Amino acid sequence: MSTPPSPHPGYPQAPGPYQQQPGAYPQQPGPYQQAPGPYAQAPGAYQQPAPAPYQPQQAPGAYGQPQAPYQQGPFDHSQQAPYQQAPAGPGCDVCGAGPATRVTIRGHQGFLIVMRNLWRKGTFCQTCALAVFRKMQSDTMVQGWWGPMSMFITPITLLINLFTLSKIRKLPPPMAAMGPGLDPGKPVLRRPAGMFGLFPLSTFVLLVLFVLVAIAAG
Numbered sequence: 001m002s003t004p005p006s007p008h009p010g011y012p013q014a015p016g017p018y019q020q021q022p023g024a025y026p027q028q029p030g031p032y033q034q035a036p037g038p039y040a041q042a043p044g045a046y047q048q049p050a051p052a053p054y055q056p057q058q059a060p061g062a063y064g065q066p067q068a069p070y071q072q073g074p075f076d077h078s079q080q081a082p083y084q085q086a087p088a089g090p091g092c093d094v095c096g097a098g099p100a101t102r103v104t105i106r107g108h109q110g111f112l113i114v115m116r117n118l119w120r121k122g123t124f125c126q127t128c129a130l131a132v133f134r135k136m137q138s139d140t141m142v143q144g145w146w147g148p149m150s151m152f153i154t155p156i157t158l159l160i161n162l163f164t165l166s167k168i169r170k171l172p173p174p175m176a177a178m179g180p181g182l183d184p185g186k187p188v189l190r191r192p193a194g195m196f197g198l199f200p201l202s203t204f205v206l207l208v209l210f211v212l213v214a215i216a217a218g
Contacts, residue, residue, distance in 0.1 A: 110150020141197020
């Protein structure tokens with residue numbers, strides 16, 4: 001048997017003593033080779049199907065009816081609840097509403113010997129200022145006539161309050177109140193104190209007219 005030439009001429013390869021002959025040791029089946037058993041799994045028997053793409057399910061409505069998907073349409077400003085924003089400036093001393101203005105409402109009490117001037121100053125909205133005015137004006141019409149000097153001071157006080165009332169009437173309705181305000185109640189001439197105060201006021205007016213007529217005729 002001839003030796004095949006070496007691919008490297010400088011190093012000749014000698015045949016080794018343990019050359020393996022082709023097919024000299026055929027491979028025998030090992031003792032642990034598993035034979036096909038009765039539970040061989042058929043291909044595709046338990047193959048899990050590919051998961052479908054996730055689609056969110058919408059919960060039914062309050063009455064068992066499926067809700068329609070939310071579709072945003074044009075916004076209707078007519079159905080929007082009006083939002084009252086407090087205007088810039090000071091707020092009312094009583095309820096915190098605005099707009100408000102600073103006013104002074106006066107009152108007078110006359111007695112046979114002494115007399116007392118009253119006033120209330122503050123920043124009020126239209127509602128609270130009107131409530132203070134009606135209270136002070138009706139009390140003055142009842143309590144302001146019973147004294148020598150009070151007979152002249154009371155009409156002046158009532159007249160000054162009427163100018164203050166014109167300032168109160170110019171205020172717009174209050175907005176964005178922070179707390180409860182004062183109740184204006186009935187107008188002055190519809191209150192018992194106001195109706196009772198008409199008698200001394202009418203008497204004073206008639207007396208003044210009589211004096212003016214007497215001076216003009218004299």
